[in-house]
Amino acid sequence: MRPATAAALLGLLLLPARPLAADGAEVWRRKCAGCHGADGSGGPRRLAPIGGPEIQAKTDAQLFEVVAQGITAPERRMPAFRGKLADAEISAAIAWLRTLKR
Numbered sequence: 001m002r003p004a005t006a007a008a009l010l011g012l013l014l015l016p017a018r019p020l021a022a023d024g025a026e027v028w029r030r031k032c033a034g035c036h037g038a039d040g041s042g043g044p045r046r047l048a049p050i051g052g053p054e055i056q057a058k059t060d061a062q063l064f065e066v067v068a069q070g071i072t073a074p075e076r077r078m079p080a081f082r083g084k085l086a087d088a089e090i091s092a093a094i095a096w097l098r099t100l101k102r
C-alpha cells in the first residue's frame with residue numbers, strides 16, 4: 001500500500017464516529033429554530049419562549065405529544081412532526097429544550 005493511501009485510510013478511521021443517538025441540538029437547528037429561534041426565545045414571530053415557566057412546567061410526555069401532533073389553532077400553528085421525525089429525534093429535541101430552562 002502506498003503511503004498516501006495508508007494516510008487516507010488512517011484519516012477515515014480517525015473521523016469522528018457518527019453518533020447513533022439522535023442529536024437534539026441538531027434536530028432543533030434543522031426543524032425548530034426557524035420558528036422558535038436558535039435559542040428558543042421566540043424568533044421573529046415572538047412565540048412563547050421555550051425556556052419560560054409555562055412550557056417548562058409541562059412533562060416530557062406532554063411536550064412530546066405537542067411536537068408529534070402539532071398545534072392546529074389558526075393563530076398559533078405548528079406542524080405535526082410525527083412521521084417527519086423519528087420518535088427518538090423528537091425525544092432528543094425535547095431533552096435539548098430542557099437545557100433552555102430559565
Ligand code: HEC
Binds near residue numbers: 034047094
Ligand atoms: C412553523 C413554525 C414552527 C415550527 C417549525 C416548530 N414550532 Fe413549536 N410552536 C410553534 C407555535 C406557533 C407554537 C405556539 C407558541 C405560542 O403560543 O406562542 C409552538 C409551540 C411549541 C411548544 C410549546 C407547546 C406547549 O404546549 O405550550 C413546544 C415545546 C414546541 N413548540 C416545540 C417545537 C419543536 C421541538 C420543534 C421542532 C421539532 C418545533 N416546535 C417546531 C411553531 C413552530
